Amino acid sequence: MTNMLQYRGIALGVAALGVVGALVGGATVAFYGDVERSTGNTFTAGAVELRVDSVSHYNQMICTEVDEGIYQWQPEDGFVPGEGYYPATGSACDGTWAETDLEAGVHKFFNFLDLKPGDMGEDTISLHVYDNPAWGQFLLDNVIDVDNTCTDPEQSMEEGDCSDPDGDGEIDNYLVFTGWVDQGRVTGFQCGEAGPDNAMCDTDPTEGDNVYQDYEGPKFWDEVLIGDIGPFDLAPVLSAAYELESCTEGDGDTAYEECHGFAEDGRMVPSVTYYFGLAWELPLLETGNDAQTDTFGADMIFRVEQHRNNPNPFAGAVVVADPTMMLTVAPTSTMATSTEKANFVASVSGDLDDFPGRVIMVDDAAAGGSFFLGTTGGECNSDTVDADNEFDINLNRGVCYQNAAEGAHVITVSVLDETGGSVVGTPVDLTVTVANPV
Numbered sequence: 543m544t545n546m547l548q549y550r551g552i553a554l555g556v557a558a559l560g561v562v563g564a565l566v567g568g569a570t571v572a573f574y575g576d577v578e579r580s581t582g583n584t585f586t587a588g589a590v591e592l593r594v595d596s597v598s599h600y601n602q603m604i605c606t607e608v609d610e611g612i613y614q615w616q617p618e619d620g621f622v623p624g625e626g627y628y629p630a631t632g633s634a635c636d637g638t639w640a641e642t643d644l645e646a647g648v649h650k651f652f653n654f655l656d657l658k659p660g661d662m663g664e665d666t667i668s669l670h671v672y673d674n675p676a677w678g679q680f681l682l683d684n685v686i687d688v689d690n691t692c693t694d695p696e697q698s699m700e701e702g703d704c705s706d707p708d709g710d711g712e713i714d715n716y717l718v719f720t721g722w723v724d725q726g727r728v729t730g731f732q733c734g735e736a737g738p739d740n741a742m743c744d745t746d747p748t749e750g751d752n753v754y755q756d757y758e759g760p761k762f763w764d765e766v767l768i769g770d771i772g773p774f775d776l777a778p779v780l781s782a783a784y785e786l787e788s789c790t791e792g793d794g795d796t797a798y799e800e801c802h803g804f805a806e807d808g809r810m811v812p813s814v815t816y817y818f819g820l821a822w823e824l825p826l827l828e829t830g831n832d833a834q835t836d837t838f839g840a841d842m843i844f845r846v847e848q849h850r851n852n853p854n855p856f857a858g859a860v861v862v863a864d865p866t867m868m869l870t871v872a873p874t875s876t877m878a879t880s881t882e883k884a885n886f887v888a889s890v891s892g893d894l895d896d897f898p899g900r901v902i903m904v905d906d907a908a909a910g911g912s913f914f915l916g917t918t919g920g921e922c923n924s925d926t927v928d929a930d931n932e933f934d935i936n937l938n939r940g941v942c943y944q945n946a947a948e949g950a951h952v953i954t955v956s957v958l959d960e961t962g963g964s965v966v967g968t969p970v971d972l973t974v975t976v977a978n979p980v
Contacts, residue, residue, distance in 0.1 A: 591672045592846045594644060596651055598637025599752055600663035601628065605635035613638055628656075637665055651842055652822070657713075660826035666724055666752045667844075669816045670734070675793070675809045675849035678776035679856050686839035687711045687769075695831035704832070711836030714769035716829040717822065721763035722754050723779060724817035729787040730802040734815025745798075750817035759783055760868055760968045765823075768838060773856070777808025782866045784808070786891055809849045865896035867966040869957050874972045879979045883914060883922040883942040886972055888955050890935060899960040901932050902939055909951045911974075916940030932961060943974055950975045 598605040603615040603623070613636070615629045623631060636653040651665050669678065688711050689696075692704035700712075725731060726749030733743035733750060748755055762779045763771070784794070784804040794805030794814075803814035810816065824833075847855040868891045878884035888902050904913050913931050915924040922942035933939050935957075945951055956969040 592676070592678075592844060593641050593670045593672070594649075594844060595641040595668045595670075596637055596639055596649070597666045597752060598635065598651070598663065599665070600635070600637075600654065601661060603629055603631070603635075604752075605638040607638065641668065641670060651820075657824050659716075659824050659829035662821070662823040664752050664819060664821040666750055667818050667820060668734075668750065669810070669818070669844060670814070671810045671812055671846055673812060675805070675811060676846040677808075677849055677852065677855040678810045679773060679845050680776065681773040681843050681845075682771060682840040683843050684839075684841045686837060687714055688837050690835040690837050693831075693834045696834040699830055699832040706835075711838060712830070712832040713824075713836040713838045714767060716833055717768045717824055717838065718765040719763050719768060719771065720754070720761055720765055720819075720821040720823075722758055722761045722819045723783055724750050724752070724754075724819040725758050725783070726751070727755070727757055729783075729789065729800045730796065730804050731814050731816060732798050732802060733817075734798075734813070750815070752819060754819060754821070756874070759786055764968060768822075775808075775856070776810065778866075779808070780804055780810070781806060781808035782868070782892070785866065785893070786868050810846065866892035867894070867897055867900070867957050867959075868892045869902075869955065869967055869970050871955050871970045871972050874970070875975075876972070877975045877977070878944070880946045880948065880976055881979055883916075883944045884974045885916045885920045885922060885940060885942050886953075886955075887916075887918050887920075887938055887940050888935060888970075889938045890957055891937075892967070894937075897957075897959050897966060899963075900935055900966070901958045901961050901963075902935050902941075903956045903958055903965075904931050904933070904941060904943075905954045905956075906943070906945070906951050907954070909945060910947055911943055911945035911951055911953075914942040914944070916942040932958070945974070945976050948976050948978055 599618065600615070602618050602621045604618050605613050606616040608614050608616070613634065614632050615635045616631060617623055629635070636650045639649055642649070651667065652663075654661070654663070671678070689704050689706050689709040690711070691706045697704045726733070726746035728746040728749070731749065732745040743749065754761065780803075784801070784806050787801060787804065789801035789804050789806075791801060792806040794801070794803055794809065794811040796802045803811050803816060805811060845856070870889045872887055872889075876884045876886065890900065894900070912927045914922055914926065914928060915933065916922045917940040918938045919940070921940070924942075933941060943951075943953060951974050953972050953974060954969050955972065956965045957967050958964065959966050
């Protein structure tokens with residue numbers, strides 16, 4: 543059963559994202575595996591089993607089990623909703639359950655029926671593979687994308703092309719997802735040994751906490767449109783974490799010490815609780831009236847296949863991690879006067895041999911500042927303004943920034959595969975706050 547997430551409102555309408563988690567596997571595949579879909583669980587062989595649990599957040603509220611089988615929205619810690627806040631405290635909710643096999647019409651990761659621009663939420667999904675190592679994959683299926691009805695503002699923005707009820711909807715042009723490995727401060731996963739309810743354990747208090755922290759590594763999605771999410775292998779994400787964190791146990795089993803669950807080839811390790819954060823947003827300023835009353839629905843599928851004797855899982859898609867380039871910048875926030883230069887250091891890691899001509903590009907979004915060659919020791923060794931805002935980098939590069947204008951200036955640092963080339967990996971922002979000399 544496909545579940546809907548809808549967006550309605552005064553001049554803003556209804557959008558919908560119904561997502562149901564499931565496992566699937568093809569009957570023609572000879573490998574052992576375990577398949578379950580939320581429209582009816584099916585196990586093809588039982589030698590590899592996947593179970594799923596979930597915690598849902600929406601507009602600073604958390605879906606909480608208040609009594610056996612009864613789930614209601616409750617404020618997150620430290621948040622006090624005002625009168626008329628949406629969703630209301632105590633109203634019914636979906637998206638939270640303990641580790642289980644998924645059931646049709648019961649387990650819906652996302653089920654929001656009255657979205658407004660500016661709404662946002664997050665779901666931390668935990669995946670558990672049992673019995674044997676496995677490859678993992680995520681995809682969407684049975685997509686529904688319709689207009690439903692056509693309001694006057696919607697028809698106006700679509701220049702009369704809105705078609706009800708089955709015309710193509712536009713909410714998928716705005717709804718974005720951000721994803722990360724919610725591993726916490728300690729590399730890998732330490733909080734699953736006592737079971738799936740042990741998230742944010744004493745060993746690693748921020749593991750599985752529904753919040754992205756910089757020390758958890760690069761995001762694997764960064765505001766990706768829902769319609770652009772295709773089949774997504776977990777192996778490249780997990781193997782990149784293995785490389786980035788300098789893990790050494792190739793099979794990923796460290797007995798719940800550092801790097802537990804991160805294998806060199808990206809396999810999923812049995813009995814590990816893998817926490818993945820999926821944040822979504824319907825942007826306040828970008829969402830147009832053409833999304834009014836629209837529905838986007840889909841089945842949300844997680845599937846696994848055995849690791850042993852299976853170098854080409856999921857119908858022959860070879861699981862080989864793409865060359866990776868990870869960027870870090872320190873500090874990410876600094877201060878300077880209008881007559882000073884602020885220094886920051888960019889560092890790269892990953893499959894560096896695949897990018898011999900790498901450079902970094904810096905950009906302050908036309909804020910009028912200047913960049914200079916710096917040192918990794920925090921100094922500025924040049925008074926000559928850099929002409930193209932690109933700097934060669936081996937492992938580390940110091941850069942300096944100066945701006946005569948007061949205020950907080952956001953600088954975006956990106957890695958390029960060559961001079962004037964394409965961006966590799968995820969750019970990093972830092973803020974330089976400039977004040978006049980006292």
